[in-house]
Amino acid sequence: MKPYKLALIPASLLAMTSFAFAGEIKADDVVFAEGAVTASLTGVAGDAANGRKVFANRKQGNCLACHVNTDLSEQPFHGEVGPPLDGVAGRWEEAQLRGILVNSKNTFEGSIMPSFYRTTNGARPLKKFDGKTILSAQQVEDVLAYLKTLQEWRVL
Amino acid sequence: MKKITKSILAGGMLALSLGFATQANEPTDAVMTIDGVTIPTHVKAPAGSPLPELFSGWVFRSTETQAMQLDDFDNPGMIFVDQAWETWSTPEGSAGKSCADCHGEPESFAGLRAVMPKWNEAAGEVYTLEDYINESRVKYMGADKWKYSGGKMAAMVALISLQSRGDIINVKTDGPAAATWEKGKEIYYTRVGQLDMSCANCHEDNYGVMIRADHLSQGQLNGFPAYRLKNAKLNTAQGRFKGCMKNIRATPYKVGGEEFRALQFYVASRGNGLPIEGPSVRN
Numbered sequence: 230m231k232p233y234k235l236a237l238i239p240a241s242l243l244a245m246t247s248f249a250f251a252g253e254i255k256a257d258d259v260v261f262a263e264g265a266v267t268a269s270l271t272g273v274a275g276d277a278a279n280g281r282k283v284f285a286n287r288k289q290g291n292c293l294a295c296h297v298n299t300d301l302s303e304q305p306f307h308g309e310v311g312p313p314l315d316g317v318a319g320r321w322e323e324a325q326l327r328g329i330l331v332n333s334k335n336t337f338e339g340s341i342m343p344s345f346y347r348t349t350n351g352a353r354p355l356k357k358f359d360g361k362t363i364l365s366a367q368q369v370e371d372v373l374a375y376l377k378t379l380q381e382w383r384v385l
Numbered sequence: 386m387k388k389i390t391k392s393i394l395a396g397g398m399l400a401l402s403l404g405f406a407t408q409a410n411e412p413t414d415a416v417m418t419i420d421g422v423t424i425p426t427h428v429k430a431p432a433g434s435p436l437p438e439l440f441s442g443w444v445f446r447s448t449e450t451q452a453m454q455l456d457d458f459d460n461p462g463m464i465f466v467d468q469a470w471e472t473w474s475t476p477e478g479s480a481g482k483s484c485a486d487c488h489g490e491p492e493s494f495a496g497l498r499a500v501m502p503k504w505n506e507a508a509g510e511v512y513t514l515e516d517y518i519n520e521s522r523v524k525y526m527g528a529d530k531w532k533y534s535g536g537k538m539a540a541m542v543a544l545i546s547l548q549s550r551g552d553i554i555n556v557k558t559d560g561p562a563a564a565t566w567e568k569g570k571e572i573y574y575t576r577v578g579q580l581d582m583s584c585a586n587c588h589e590d591n592y593g594v595m596i597r598a599d600h601l602s603q604g605q606l607n608g609f610p611a612y613r614l615k616n617a618k619l620n621t622a623q624g625r626f627k628g629c630m631k632n633i634r635a636t637p638y639k640v641g642g643e644e645f646r647a648l649q650f651y652v653a654s655r656g657n658g659l660p661i662e663g664p665s666v667r668n
Contacts, residue, residue, distance in 0.1 A: 287597075294597040306598040310591050341586040343579075351581035353636040358579040 253366045256331075256348045264336035265324040270346065270366035275374025283368050283375075290364060290372055295342065300379060311342060316382045326376050330369050345369060415444055417662075419455055422551045424660045431658050435589060439659045442602040442611075445593070446667060450614070454666040462543060462612035462664030465536070465619045469544035472537065478528025484541075487525060491544055498542075498549035499661050502650040504562040511565040511650050514542050515621070515641070533641030534627075539610045539619035546610065546663035554607060554661060556654040569651025572644055578635030584652075587629075599668075604629075605656045606649070608665025619664060622649050 252272040259266055283289045285304050293301060295310035321329070328335060333342035344350065345364040354360075364372070417424050426441040443451055453459045474485040488494065498514065505512040512520075518541055519530040531538040558566040573584045587596065588604030595601070610619040623645045627637040638644035 291597070306595070308596045309594040310596055310601075341582060341590065343581055350579050351577040351633070351635060352575060353577050353630075354579045355631065355634045355636050358634045361579070363579060 256346050256362050256366075259331055259346065261328055261332070261335050262324075265322065265328040266331055267324045267327075269370060270327070270331075271370050273367060273370065275367075275370035275372075277371070277374040277378050280368075280371035280373065280375030283364065283372050289368065290345070292372075298379070314376070314379055317379045318377045319380055323373065323377060327369070327373050330364075330372060345372075415451075417441075417443060417451075417455055419550070419662075420457055424551050424662060428658050434655070434657070435585075436603060436655065439605070439656065440592070440603050441659060441662060442605055442608050442667065443662065443665060445600040445602040450666055450668055454662070460612065460664065460666055461617070462610070462619055462666060465540040465612075466543050466547055466664065469537075469540040472541060473544065476526075478522065478526035480525060480527040482526050484521070487521070491548055494545050495548045496552050498546040498663070499552040499554050500556060502646070502653060503557060504560065506561075509561075511562050511646065513622075513646055513649055514545060515623075516646070518542070534621045534624040536618065539621050539624075542621065543610045543619055543664040546661060549661040550663075551660050554653065554656045554659050556650070556657055558650075558654045562650070565647045565650055566654065568644075569647035569649070572638075572648045573651055577630065578633035580633040580635075582633045584629070603655070604652065605659060606653045607656050607659045608662045608667070610663055611665045611667045613667050615668060620667075622652070626652075 254268065254270045259270070260268070281301070284292045284298070285301055287294075292298070292314070293304060293307050295308040297307040297309065297313040297315070299313075299315050301307070317326070325336070329337075329342075331346040332344040333340045334344060343363055346362045346366065346369050348360050348362055415426050417426055426444050428439050430436050430439050443454060453461070457463050470491070472484070473491060474483050476483045476486070484491075502511050502513040502516075504510075505516075508516075508520075515533055515538055518538065519533075522528040523530060531541075576583045576586070584604060587601055592601045592603045606622050609622045609625070611625070612618070613620050623640045626645055626648060627640060630637040638648070
């Protein structure tokens with residue numbers, strides 16, 4: 230969309246279009262340095278409380294499918310495919326965690342962990358997910374903010 | 386919660402070692418007995434197998450689900466076997482023939498399920514049991530094909546599988562069948578879907594661990610068709626493939642199509658050495 234046409238669109242509509250996310254880095258444009266991503270994907274601070282929800286939601290992050298996380302012990306069924314995420318903030322820098330979320334394969338070669346902010350994934354995607362990222366840029370930032378709260382090992 | 390405590394303790398020591406997941410929750414060495422037949426559920430893998438040992442999917446299910454399979458009166462899959470018994474001797478199609486007219490009793494198929502799918506010389510391709518059944522219906526009965534993964538088909542496959550209960554799977558993959566086997570193998574290891582996973586990611590690399598509420602098995606076919614509590618019907622192998630592909634947000638191949646038939650052949654061969662159990666009970 231060319232900028233000069235924006236004037237024709239009522240301001241109330243604008244707030245709901247992608248224009249509202251103008252500061253967002255597109256999935257294909259994310260810059261990695263040895264697996265890590267330094268720049269925020271949105272420039273908007275992550276919301277850890279929402280990140281916690283995205284982490285558990287089966288249709289969103291569904292991180293619990295593969296990771297034990299004591300902080301979410303109110304949720305049943307924590308998977309064991311990946312390492313427990315208790316204390317994960319102490320093991321990785323913020324930029325490294327962002328990189329793992331955006332594209333896990335740049336950190337862990339051949340990983341089973343999905344790449345949450347990448348448009349080209351496996352072959353034959355279901356139509357409704359074709360060309361789409363699993364999480365939005367802001368959801369990635371929110372999950373990241375939540376991961377940063379996982380500072381310590383907790384004992385049940 | 387016991388399991389979680391255990392993996393957290395393990396994780397404390399192994400957080401930086403990436404391959405630890407398979408140490409959690411190893412399955413047990415159980416043997417099952419159904420109707421007086423003792424069936425091993427854990428065997429050594431044959432030479433050349435991609436797996437170090439073979440486990441029936443039964444091993445990974447809950448005690449309650451396991452128990453249902455141990456008693457034919459509790460196994461809901463047997464209701465469909467009874468239905469197939471009736472179909473067996475009911476004439477259908479323009480030739481006015483039933484399965485029984487050509488094959489006598491279902492017992493005449495003893496051992497057959499354990500070598501399926503197999504190379505069909507006349508057709509010049511690998512045939513699944515489903516393919517053979519549909520060919521008989523069209524060629525010898527003058528009847529319509531059954532839906533490849535439908536209820537009638539699943540029930541008949543269950544009746545025929547039952548005649549091979551306890552027989553050791555011995556799917557032949559060499560000779561003219563080799564190209565189809567290679568094709569199935571390629572599909573097995575190709576990452577698909579938005580979640581970007583292959584069959585091997587879950588069933589070869591991670592069997593024995595929990596993926597959320599599900600205990601991952603080796604994805605073996607020895608228990609098929611499988612009665613699933615989830616949908617209260619018998620499920621065919623290709624019906625299951627379809628479900629797994631959708632779960633990883635991939636477009637499934639066509640049921641009954643070339644790709645899934647090749648995949649069924651390949652996956653069946655990964656079970657060479659395991660005894661046939663179908664119809665099994667799963668969640």
